[in-house]
Amino acid sequence: MSDNLQLNAEGKLKHFLTIEGLSKELLTEILDTAESFAGVSEHQVKKVPLLRGKTIVNLFFENSTRTRTTFELAATRLSADVINMNIATSATSKGESLLDTIRNLESMFVDMFVVRHALSGAAHFIAQQTAPHISVINAGDGQHAHPTQAMLDMFTIRQLKPDFANLRVAIIGDILHSRVARSEIQALNTLGAAEVRVIAPKTLLPAHVQSLGVTVSHNLTEGLKDIDVVMMLRLQKERMTSALLPSESEYFKCFGLTEEKLKIAKPDAIVMHPGPINRGVEIDSKVADGPQSVILKQVSNGIAVRMAVMAMAMQKQVA
């Protein structure tokens, strides 16, 4: 399977659906563009007129506060008009209603959809079906991809550790169900990280995880050795009821990040988390709020990176 859907004829970003298939140059361009926007939020007038007169629809089929808010802020700071739609997914005939929703919004002359959906491939589907002038940004689809989260994490890493070639990154937790993990792994490998290591029990790893280009460990204390970046993933409560894990406390004992365990990583290692965090489940509060944590930095970087992606995808329309 290859992916050209998200690039236009000139190889420029048209949709942003997944990291897969994007070049290192393009990812770097996103990071550079984000850097130029990073200052905007600190100005007294927090706006640039780049997308004035454009209408962006945040189409959230799945609940989210943080992601939707940062997308909304990013769009407003680019001077676009934003509509938020929270659509609870109904159990039946989702295909029809998904397409119908898109068709209805299209006829209201919107320019961009930011989509979050509980099923893998939903953003691809919308990008394929929507009118050609509309751009689609994937804000998370099922267990597939969350590319803006990955790029804001790359942005955060680059601010603190600009040399990707010497970077060892550990991703810890529920890789199996994580769209964030898949996009992070692809981004890190594309940017040339020295090693991406996933650390989890087998129940939380996809069957062919090595095929993603990672090394695997089932033991946190061993897995954290020589690590520069520790990425924690959120553990959903339903993993216990579906027999993937015995209990939160046992998970915390094995895979929870404590000050003690963090010492095994490199002394200047940074700790990341896509949020929302489960204190005492995957991460100890002392680490989450500690000096090595960059969790809140990630959140504020989210705005600049999402501004960059939106601006780049709309480049053709704006020019």
Next chain:
Amino acid sequence: MKIQINNGRIIDPANNINRIGSVYIDGGKIVSVTDEPLGFKADSVINAENQIVCPGFIDLSTRLRDMGHSRKATFYSEVRAAASAGVTTLCLQPDTVPVIDTPAVVELVKELAEKTGYPQIYAIGALTQKLEGSELSSMLSLKQAGCIAVGNANQPVKNLLILRRAMEYAASHDLLLMFRPNDFWLGNNGCAHEGAISTRYGLPSIPEAAETIALAQCLELAELTGCRVHFGQLSCKRSVIKIHQAKKYGLKVSADVAIHQLHLTENDMKPFDSAYHVLPPLRTEADKQYLRKGLAGGTLNSICSDHQPHDLDAKLGAFPETEPGMSSLETLLPLMLKLVAEQAITLEQGIACLSANPARVLRLNSGALTPGFSADVCVFDPELDWQVNGENWKSQGVNTPFWGQTLKGRVTCTLQAGKIIYRA
């Protein structure tokens, strides 16, 4: 009505015939192959020069969508597709609406089949009431009404005690069980093979073990109960190995593979393209090669179409929520010929897998050009290229990953019980 099919290459694997000659038909039956019967005066002559004449195809797994889902397809639309594909006998899976679990529904199937002028549609009766896997269906009544076998379609029989009893009961009435092995729990509502592709795209996945464990359980029960079992739509290497071992051990079992499993793998899937959403899922290259080997060696004795036409809406959506299945009657012959061209099997084997072998599974007196047999005949041009497009396609379901492709081999004439049901 006397019909003479002239000068074609007759390939009739059951009778070990492969030579140029003519086929003579009278009163709906095969009268003679090659030798002209004394005083035979044909009412109709079909010129089959440079074409292949073989027994009509018998499809072990088909869905016509009527009753219940006529927006997807109807008997009328799908028997036209079947006739144009050289298929003269269809086995209808019981997961219609209503389910084929009472004699009345079997009668309805027969009536619809007669009405559309394609009587050879055999219903597979439901193994359990409403396919729910909890209570036995009235299998004897279903058999007496005309069901050719029993099965539970894609629905699981989660409770092995119920499966055991259903198999015992089926065996008591000498009914064949047609079984697609799939463990409900291990299948875990997946939509793609558990491999590199499902990992990369975050698709809920189905391991091979979902198939092989259910297969192993059913093999054990086949021995315990003495029930005749035909395993349908096998998808992986380890299933072929298990069937091979079971046969060697002496169990009376047979197995088929759906035609697309012999050509497509997970790597052929275009990202999130629902045309590739099929159950069991497309697996690996190694599985595909081993299925081909199983076919060549006779472990798998039949190829089915696993025809599942859909309306457009069923395939519009995010991949996991789209409905599985391909519309595949019309690609059956060209894809079988592709196996021959790629030297996976011989042409005789390919034809046998579509005619004589499924006839043997169903214990039908057909699938061969034996004098006295019903004149079910397929005439095809093995060299004719055609494009899979709206102009050439007859099924109401256009859900095929081969859409737009040019395939080689096309049926020119189909006879069912001596009646011409398709002519190009």
